Amino acid sequence: MPRFYSPEWVEQFNQALAGIEVEGAAPGDASLAAGEREVRVAQVVRDVPARSDPLTVTLVVADRRLHLELDRGADGPAPDVTVSLDYADAAAMSRGDLTPAEAVATGRIRVRGDLSVLVAVHGLLTAAGPRLAGLSAGTDYGAEGG
DSSP, X not given: OOBTTSHHHHHHHHHHHTTOOHHHHOTTOXXXXXXXXXXEEEEEEEXXXXXXXXXXXXXXXXXXXXXXXXXXXXXXXXXXXXXXXXXXXXHHHHHTSSOHXXXXXXXXXXXXXXXXXXXXXXXXXXXXXXXXXXXXXXXXXXXXXX
């Protein structure tokens, strides 16, 4: 059982999304659906078990595909939007115990950048939800629950 946000977990996430084309997942968003540009949504996760520094995980939409990348440091491209949250809240959202709307409304996450990108990517992930359901069930969330 892979640990949440471990390299193995990221690989399984990407395998679950393999073959999904953005075009069919976000019909209302031409800029993402047509693959006209690459977009990046970074998630900066604080208080990750067994880490002293925050972890950055980035969801990338490029070439009509979605994939997740672990922190590439200062060498990576700048994100279009950055979401900052605690590990417990990231795990709760992954399990479906906390919605992004609830997290924003209660101040549990902070968002900086292009909100239209965040909304569009959230729609893509919602459409991909059935493929990701098994991943959440088989994830070790550690001491934070699950």
